[in-house]
Amino acid sequence: MKSHGFAALAIGLIALTAVTLAAQPEKGTIITKSGQKYEEVLYQVDFSYKLITVILDEEKKKNISFTQIEAIIREDGTDITAEVLKGYYKPADKEAGKPAADTSQVTDTTALVPTRQPVVPVVDSAEVPPTGRPAPAKRPLETWKSKDDEIYRRARILRWNASFGLTGNYSIPSGKYYEGVDPAVGFGVAMRLAVSHNLAIGIDISRPGYDFGEDLEGYDPETGMLAVMEVGLSTMRYTILAEYYRMTSREGSNLNMTYFYTGLGAIKHKTDWTIVEYDELNQRHLVDKGATNESKFITIFGLGARFTFDKNVGVDIGADLFVVFLGKTRATEQDFPVEVYQHAANIDLRCGLIIFLSE
Amino acid sequence: MCKSKLTFVFTVVVAAAFLVGCVKNYKIIHDLEAPLQDMASCTIGAVTDELPLDFEEDKKPPLEDIEKFKRYLSEEIMKTGILSMSETGDSAARYEVRGGILEYKKGSGTLRVLLGAFAGNAYVAVNLKLLDRTDQLVVFSGSFKGAVTHYAESGDAMFRQVARDFAKALSKRAKKLRKK
Numbered sequence: 001m002k003s004h005g006f007a008a009l010a011i012g013l014i015a016l017t018a019v020t021l022a023a024q025p026e027k028g029t030i031i032t033k034s035g036q037k038y039e040e041v042l043y044q045v046d047f048s049y050k051l052i053t054v055i056l057d058e059e060k061k062k063n064i065s066f067t068q069i070e071a072i073i074r075e076d077g078t079d080i081t082a083e084v085l086k087g088y089y090k091p092a093d094k095e096a097g098k099p100a101a102d103t104s105q106v107t108d109t110t111a112l113v114p115t116r117q118p119v120v121p122v123v124d125s126a127e128v129p130p131t132g133r134p135a136p137a138k139r140p141l142e143t144w145k146s147k148d149d150e151i152y153r154r155a156r157i158l159r160w161n162a163s164f165g166l167t168g169n170y171s172i173p174s175g176k177y178y179e180g181v182d183p184a185v186g187f188g189v190a191m192r193l194a195v196s197h198n199l200a201i202g203i204d205i206s207r208p209g210y211d212f213g214e215d216l217e218g219y220d221p222e223t224g225m226l227a228v229m230e231v232g233l234s235t236m237r238y239t240i241l242a243e244y245y246r247m248t249s250r251e252g253s254n255l256n257m258t259y260f261y262t263g264l265g266a267i268k269h270k271t272d273w274t275i276v277e278y279d280e281l282n283q284r285h286l287v288d289k290g291a292t293n294e295s296k297f298i299t300i301f302g303l304g305a306r307f308t309f310d311k312n313v314g315v316d317i318g319a320d321l322f323v324v325f326l327g328k329t330r331a332t333e334q335d336f337p338v339e340v341y342q343h344a345a346n347i348d349l350r351c352g353l354i355i356f357l358s359e
Numbered sequence: 360m361c362k363s364k365l366t367f368v369f370t371v372v373v374a375a376a377f378l379v380g381c382v383k384n385y386k387i388i389h390d391l392e393a394p395l396q397d398m399a400s401c402t403i404g405a406v407t408d409e410l411p412l413d414f415e416e417d418k419k420p421p422l423e424d425i426e427k428f429k430r431y432l433s434e435e436i437m438k439t440g441i442l443s444m445s446e447t448g449d450s451a452a453r454y455e456v457r458g459g460i461l462e463y464k465k466g467s468g469t470l471r472v473l474l475g476a477f478a479g480n481a482y483v484a485v486n487l488k489l490l491d492r493t494d495q496l497v498v499f500s501g502s503f504k505g506a507v508t509h510y511a512e513s514g515d516a517m518f519r520q521v522a523r524d525f526a527k528a529l530s531k532r533a534k535k536l537r538k539k
Contacts, residue, residue, distance in 0.1 A: 048484075
């Protein structure tokens with residue numbers, strides 16, 4: 001418990017330090033659109049609320065919305081408005097009163113569609129210049145588009161509907177449960193259905209090529225013959241998953257994307273074993289044979305990227321982590337049985353082909 | 360898990376919930392300085408686009424959501440009982456609420472359901488002001504945030520949250536000034 005407390009305290013202190021450092025006030029001159037000028041004042045930028053807090057004195061602070069900022073001038077005289085306000089810096093606002101530019105040379109009519117309405121000439125009563133009242137405000141226009149508008153309709157169309165993949169995988173087993181099992185190359189198939197621009201659901205079925213490596217050999221103390229135990233392992237994994245994907249570009253013909261997914265399913269292990277003995281004449285005698293089946297619950301976490309080299313065909317590269325839940329597995333330690341709760345893991349490195357289907 | 364660990368986890372969760380509950384989702388830019396005219400009429404004016412210049416057109420909130428937001432604003436102010444709400448765009452109203460959408464993320468309800476908290480979350484930041492139309496001055500304004508992270512909530516809930524916060528902040532200040 002103590003260690004938890006110290007860890008929480010340490011994280012808290014680090015976070016507090018980071019927040020304190022990030023919130024250090026700057027010094028400069030703030031000019032608002034209504035003409036108010038706060039010269040050589042300390043200010044803090046709050047990007048969360050899109051405002052600047054001007055520290056007038058120890059107790060008096062004033063919040064100014066990004067939309068009301070005309071300019072921010074650093075102590076050395078540099079105009080840092082664009083740097084501070086980023087996308088909220090609208091130099092066009094300053095030009096609002098000027099006549100429109102000559103657009104006769106523009107052939108693309110979509111470029112003429114205004115994307116922003118005029119600035120609302122509303123004045124904060126705390127910032128009214130003492131010389132007179134502001135002019136009555138002109139009613140602003142709202143330019144919101146309806147859900148049925150073409151731009152939203154186009155945005156709703158999915159760029160792909162389904163995909164099918166065939167991958168090769170290099171599977172690495174991990175944990176006591178897989179002791180003696182070697183990493184191996186296998187294959188898998190994957191299917192995805194796009195639900196939205198960022199979400200897909202899917203099924204993965206894969207077969208890691210796990211094997212126990214070389215056969216076990218020894219001499220039967222009773223017969224003196226060479227005994228060989230041949231063990232074969234066949235593993236299949238079945239998972240259903242939800243995938244979050246992000247296209248690298250919003251438009252264009254390629255379907256390049258990065259993704260991660262998580263899901264659950266089952267892993268099935270089938271073990272076949274055969275014991276044979278060889279006599280002096282090297283003749284094979286079957287001693288015993290059998291098979292066991294074991295299915296376990298698994299979860300999958302995967303990530304990767306897909307690149308299309310043709311309109312609908314591409315490569316899929318990624319990695320998966322399968323956590324195998326073994327439940328309470330009885331194991332022995334120095335001949336004493338101990339009951340342990342075990343997890344095991346499979347790590348897969350994948351590479352394969354993917355085909356996208358779209359309307 | 361032993362009892363002491365459970366108690367520790369429970370305490371942390373309760374403390375976190377308490378802290379989150381105490382955090383205000385708004386910052387006042389210009390606070391009300393004089394009492395509002397009692398039960399004066401108020402209308403909801405324009406809610407404009409103040410999103411960053413590089414904000415993609417098809418990711419902006421659609422008209423239908425803005426209309427809902429205006430309705431929520433009207434309902435929430437009405438609930439406080441400080442002003443009487445009249446139809447949107449009523450030119451005879453003494454006060455007018457105007458807004459500007461500063462930040463918006465539509466989020467995804469499906470993602471919230473499938474992947475849980477913080478996946479597919481939706482949020483909005485709005486600059487809201489109350490104007491006295493007699494002299495066209497802003498008498499109250501602030502920056503308000505709303506978010507939806509819970510799978511059971513629809514994306515509209517963030518607009519409702521912003522409207523509620525605005526109405527509460529305004530009514531709290533108006534009532535305080537009236538008492539003075």
